[in-house]
Amino acid sequence: MNSSEILQMFKGEELRYKSNLRQLMAVVWAQLKMMLAYKSWLIMDLLSTFASVVMYYFVGLQVDPAKLSQSGWGTSYLAFSLVGIATSNYLWACITRLSHSIQHEIRGGTLETIAVTPVNMLVFFIGLTVRGYLVSLIYLIGVFLVGIYGLGANLSLSPQSLSAFLVLFILMLVSNQAIGLIATGVIMVYKKGDPLVFILAALNEFLAGVLYPLEMLERFPVIKALSMLFPYTYALDGMRRTLILGASIFDINVLADIAILIVFSMILVPTGLKVLGWGYRRIRREGTTSSY
Amino acid sequence: MKVEEIVKYMAEIIPQRKVSVTEKVLAFIVRDFKIWWTYKLWITLDIISSLTFVATYYFVSMITTPQALIESGYAADFLTFSIIGVSFQQYVFSSVSSLSDAIREEQWNGTMETILSSTTSFRVFLLGESMFRFIIGSYFLAASLGMGALLGMRFILNLESMLATLVLTILLVMSHMVIGVLGAAMILKLKQGDPIVWAFSWLTQLFSGVLYPLGLLPDWLKWVGNVFPLTYSLDGLRRCLMNGESLSSPMIMDNIVKLVVFIVVILPFSLWFFKKSYDSTRKEGALGQY
Numbered sequence: 001m002n003s004s005e006i007l008q009m010f011k012g013e014e015l016r017y018k019s020n021l022r023q024l025m026a027v028v029w030a031q032l033k034m035m036l037a038y039k040s041w042l043i044m045d046l047l048s049t050f051a052s053v054v055m056y057y058f059v060g061l062q063v064d065p066a067k068l069s070q071s072g073w074g075t076s077y078l079a080f081s082l083v084g085i086a087t088s089n090y091l092w093a094c095i096t097r098l099s100h101s102i103q104h105e106i107r108g109g110t111l112e113t114i115a116v117t118p119v120n121m122l123v124f125f126i127g128l129t130v131r132g133y134l135v136s137l138i139y140l141i142g143v144f145l146v147g148i149y150g151l152g153a154n155l156s157l158s159p160q161s162l163s164a165f166l167v168l169f170i171l172m173l174v175s176n177q178a179i180g181l182i183a184t185g186v187i188m189v190y191k192k193g194d195p196l197v198f199i200l201a202a203l204n205e206f207l208a209g210v211l212y213p214l215e216m217l218e219r220f221p222v223i224k225a226l227s228m229l230f231p232y233t234y235a236l237d238g239m240r241r242t243l244i245l246g247a248s249i250f251d252i253n254v255l256a257d258i259a260i261l262i263v264f265s266m267i268l269v270p271t272g273l274k275v276l277g278w279g280y281r282r283i284r285r286e287g288t289t290s291s292y
Numbered sequence: 293m294k295v296e297e298i299v300k301y302m303a304e305i306i307p308q309r310k311v312s313v314t315e316k317v318l319a320f321i322v323r324d325f326k327i328w329w330t331y332k333l334w335i336t337l338d339i340i341s342s343l344t345f346v347a348t349y350y351f352v353s354m355i356t357t358p359q360a361l362i363e364s365g366y367a368a369d370f371l372t373f374s375i376i377g378v379s380f381q382q383y384v385f386s387s388v389s390s391l392s393d394a395i396r397e398e399q400w401n402g403t404m405e406t407i408l409s410s411t412t413s414f415r416v417f418l419l420g421e422s423m424f425r426f427i428i429g430s431y432f433l434a435a436s437l438g439m440g441a442l443l444g445m446r447f448i449l450n451l452e453s454m455l456a457t458l459v460l461t462i463l464l465v466m467s468h469m470v471i472g473v474l475g476a477a478m479i480l481k482l483k484q485g486d487p488i489v490w491a492f493s494w495l496t497q498l499f500s501g502v503l504y505p506l507g508l509l510p511d512w513l514k515w516v517g518n519v520f521p522l523t524y525s526l527d528g529l530r531r532c533l534m535n536g537e538s539l540s541s542p543m544i545m546d547n548i549v550k551l552v553v554f555i556v557v558i559l560p561f562s563l564w565f566f567k568k569s570y571d572s573t574r575k576e577g578a579l580g581q582y
Binding site for chain 2: 040041044045047048051052054055058059061062063064067068071077107196198199202203205206209211212213216217
C-alpha cells in the first residue's frame with residue numbers, strides 16, 4: 001500500500017454501518033460481549049439477586065399476616081416484597097447502566113475515541129441503555145420464577161392482570177429513565193455523580209414502600225408527601241394491585257396510577273434528554289471527554 | 293549538566309529517615325481522608341442513604357411478630373434485631389471490600405505499581421489501605437445505631453455487656469480483615485469482580501441471620517451459616533446488646549472461641565495466598581493492569 005492509498009483510506013467517510021439500527025445492534029452486541037467476558041462475575045451476580053428474594057422469604061416468616069392484611073395487600077409478605085424487590089432491582093439496574101457505562105468509557109479513555117468516530121452518539125447512548133434493559137430482564141424473570149415456583153409466592157397471572165402489569169412496567173421505565181439520563185449528564189461533566197444515583201435509588205426504595213406497606217406512613221405526613229414525588233411509588237402501587245390483587249387495567253386505582261405516570265414521563269423525559277445533551281456538548285467543548 | 297554529573301546524581305545514595313509503620317499507616321489515613329473530604333456531597337448522600345435503611349426496618353418492624361425471636365432466645369424486638377444485623381453486616385462488608393476496592397482504585401489510577409515499587413511492604417500497604425475505611429465504617433455504624441436508638445431500638449448497656457460487645461466487635465473486625473485479604477488477592481489476579489466479596493455479601497445475608505434468627509432456616513441449610521464468622525459475631529452482639537449478657541455467659545464465650553479459632557486458622561492462609569498472588573502478578577508485570 002503506498003502513501004496515497006493510505007491517505008485516501010483516512011479521507012474516506014465510508015461507514016461500516018450506515019443505518020442507526022445496525023449501529024445500535026453493534027453497540028448492544030459489543031456490550032454483551034464485554035459482559036460475557038466476566039462469566040464468574042455474572043454467575044455471582046445472578047446468585048446474589050436470587051439470594052435477596054430467598055432472604056425476604058425468611059423475613060416474611062416473621063411478618064404478622066393480619067397486620068399486612070390490614071394494609072390491603074393480602075396476607076403473603078413474600079408476594080408483597082417479591083413485586084417490590086424484583087421491580088426496584090430491575091429499575092435501578094437499568095437506570096444506573098447508562099451512567100456506569102459512560103463512567104467506564106471515560107475512565108478507560110474510550111469515550112473520546114467513540115465521540116470522534118461517525119457513530120451517532122445518541123444511538124450509542126441508546127445502545128448502552130438497551131443493553132441494560134435486556135440483561136436486567138433476565139434477572140427480573142429469574143427473580144419472579146424463583147419467587148413463584150421456588151418459594152410459592154401467590155401472584156395473579158391472568159391475562160388481564162399481566163397486561164395491566166406490562167403497561168405499568170413500561171411507564172415505570174420511561175418515567176424513571178429520565179433520572180438515569182440526568183445522572184449521566186451530570187457524571188459526564190462533574191465526573192462524580194454515582195452517589196446521586198445511589199441516593200435516589202435508596203430514597204426511591206424507601207419512599208415507594210418496597211419492603212413495607214405505605215399505609216405505615218400515615219403517622220408521618222411529611223414522609224408520605226415526599227413519597228408522592230417519586231413516579232416509582234405509583235408504578236409499584238399499580239403493579240402490586242395487578243399481581244397481588246388481580247386488578248386489570250380498568251381498575252380505577254390502576255388507571256389513576258397510569259395517568260400520573262404519563263404526566264411524570266411527559267415532564268421528566270424531555271428534561272433528562274436536555275441534561276444529557278448539555279453534558280455531552282459541554283465535555284466536548286471543554287475537551288474533557290477523557291478526564292476523570 | 294554533564295552526563296557524568298547526572299550519573300553521579302542518580303547513583304548517590306541519599307540517606308533517608310526510617311519511616312515507622314505507624315507513620316506510614318497514618319499517612320495512608322490522612323491521604324484517604326483528604327480524598328474523601330473532597331467529595332462533600334458524596335459524604336452527605338452516603339449518610340442519608342445509610343439512615344434510610346434504618347427507617348425502612350423501622351416500618352417493617354410494624355408488621356412483624358416477635359415469636360421467632362423469642363423462640364431463638366433473643367428479646368422480643370424486631371427493630372433492634374434487624375438494625376444490629378444490617379448495621380454490622382454493612383460494617384463488615386465495607387471492611388471486607390475495602391481492600392479490593394482500594395486495590396481496584398489504585399489499578400484504575402495507575403498508582404498501584406508506584407506504591408508497591410517503593411520501600412513500603414505489601415503488608416503495610418494492605419493495613420494502610422484498609423484503615424481509613426474501617427474508621428469511616430465505624431462512624432457509619434455508630435450513626436446507624438444512634439438513629440435506631442432515636443426510633444426506639446432498645447439496648448441493654450451496662451459495663452459487662454459493653455465489655456463483651458467491645459471484645460466481639462474487635463474479633464468481628466479481625467476475622468473479616470482476613471476475608472478482605474483473600475478478596476484483595478483475588479482482585480490482584482482477576483482485576484474485575486471479586487468473587488470472594490460477592491459471595492461473602494450474599495451468603496452472609498442469607499445464612500448468617502442478618503434479618504431473621506437462624507432457627508427459621510431449614511435444618512439442612514443451618515450448617516452453611518456456621519462457616520461465616522459473621523454468624524457468631526451477630527449472635528454474640530445481639531445477646532450482649534439485646535439481652536444484656538456478659539463475657540461470663542457460655543453462649544458468648546462459645547462465640548468468642550469460634551471467632552478466635554477462625555482467625556488463627558485463616559489468617560496465615562490468607563496472608564500466604566495474598567503473597568502468592570502478589571508475587572505472581574509482579575512476575576507477570578501486571579500490577580498496574582486493569
